[in-house]
Amino acid sequence: MSIQIPRGTQDILPGTVEKWQYIEEKAKEICTNYQYKEIRTPVFESSELFTRGVGDTTDIVQKEMYIFEDRGGRNLALRPEGTASVVRSFVENKMFGNPNQPTKLFYSGPMFRYERPQAGRYRQFVQFGVEALGSEDPAIDAEVISLAMAIYQKIGLKNLKLVINSLGDSQSRLAHREALINHFKPSIGEFCSDCQSRLEKNPLRILDCKKDRDHELMGTAPSILDFLNEESKVYFDKVQTYLSSMNIEFEVDPTLVRGLDYYNHTAFEIMSNAEGFGAITTLCGGGRYNGLVEMIGGPSTPGIGFALSIERLIAALDAEKVDLPINEQIDCYLVSLGEEAKDYTVKLLHELRDNGFSAERDYQDRKIKAQFKAADRHKAKFVAVLGEDELKANKINVKDMTTGEQEEISLDQFISHFQQKLR
Structure with a gap:
């Protein structure tokens, strides 16, 4: 079950x-x-x-x-x-x-x-x-x-x-209380059991009753404003x-x-x-x-x-169909090709997050096309692609997903690049 x-x-x-x-x-x-x-x-x-x-x-x-x-x-x-x-x-x-x-x-x-x-x-x-x-x-x-x-x-x-x-x-409420009791008491038997028990304890509660809200005495009950x-x-x-x-x-x-x-x-x-x-x-x-x-x-x-x-x-x-201005974007999605590049993105991802950026990478061993689709689902502002050749050259390709512009930058300058772009 x-x-x-x-x-x-x-x-x-x-x-x-x-x-x-x-x-x-x-x-x-x-x-x-x-x-x-x-x-x-x-x-x-x-x-x-x-x-x-x-x-x-x-x-x-x-x-x-x-x-x-x-x-x-x-x-x-x-x-x-x-x-x-x-x-x-x-x-x-x-x-x-x-x-x-x-x-x-x-x-x-x-x-x-x-x-x-x-x-x-x-x-x-x-x-x-x-x-x-x-x-x-x-x-x-x-x-x-x-x-x-x-x-x-x-x-x-x-x-x-x-x-x-x-x-x-308290003085005003006491006077209003007496008026409410006098108003409801003659017909209190027509009200629900809750209202009947509240008549002497707290007659103001009768006015808040959901069961008897349409009773004719509700509309003619003494107004508190008349007793202030x-x-x-x-x-x-x-x-x-x-x-x-x-x-x-x-x-x-x-x-x-x-x-x-x-x-x-x-x-x-x-x-x-x-x-x-x-x-x-x-x-x-x-x-x-x-x-x-x-x-x-x-x-x-x-x-x-x-x-x-x-x-x-x-x-x-x-x-009212109000759309809240919720930011669902992440700053960067890391795409990797090859085992060494994939391993390196673990360190790179940590550095991004450690410097205050929202970032994600693939954990499902997906192909490059599927990784880019994942980046789209995360609404990534940038996608950084790291392959085996780029890793050997100490480079990484960064694509701006808004403009489509791409540039190759040094891995050593990767974090400072985002600090300039996003801050």
Whole structure:
């Protein structure tokens, strides 16, 4: 019986992985410009971290986490998202004591959720995320949103839609919570069991329910914007003002609540409007989470961040037919004729690579015609041909595959020749 890949996972093969590498490098480059530093956290953590940090009323915790017990009897979970792990590290490593604040971090890596696989949604998926901890300035909210937009735009996406909302401070959310309970309670029996259990625990989660999204009470539910106190209104107005000053277009959607319990004040999503992208249009989501650091055992520290799916970003690129500027060429392909020449190319190949050039040679004992075809498949900029006669004369023939020009040069000058040609 053959062993196959687990359901909801994927192999990312050569020819495709280069897209991933380009996207990840471009995202890291943009984060560096914004002064965000990379952090790497474990793939598995204490399951309590996510129960406490993500929220025990979320689908992630209730239905989707991969939980296991290790040999020491500890309850662990494969991480379903990145924020809780970053905040745990922030607390554990006392990063709040660093002189440079806010602490600005980014991460990239696999996350795991047990959910029904579908287009753009996997059980193991790769998330790229950003967290800024230690500032309550609405300008940092606008910065985080602008960073997310910059990643998509600089990679080449155009059909984007930014949606923002305010969830208000704790006082505003408490008033909204009571209004939601009063709104849904008389007809809560018509909703799914999840919504019924969330009514008293976290009624805001009802608005995010996928099963009951078309229920008539969803459309008439009280808007959080009607319950914002003055401080929350001013905060949200400033975020909008800053985004407008950066010429970032956005829409305010009072129904946007996000899927995690730790959000407050600013929440946002970036969506794809590309034709044929699919039913699930969200590319990225994030928001402010004042209170999460304290929940995980740290001092009172405000925070804001976002996470994006690399898989969905690639799907959006495909939908918009964006070709990434990936360099698939190699600098030189070595063609050899005869046993001594073939042996000599081992040394020559090493010297090329050692001097920073991408190079390859034949390992299949192919004829010269087949070697040239291999050079074409590698999209070689130059082909260097070494035969027994050239080797005795200490010469090598170099062909420029773009112009077709050929020249015979000394083997002693071979590396310096490429340094002049390619640098």
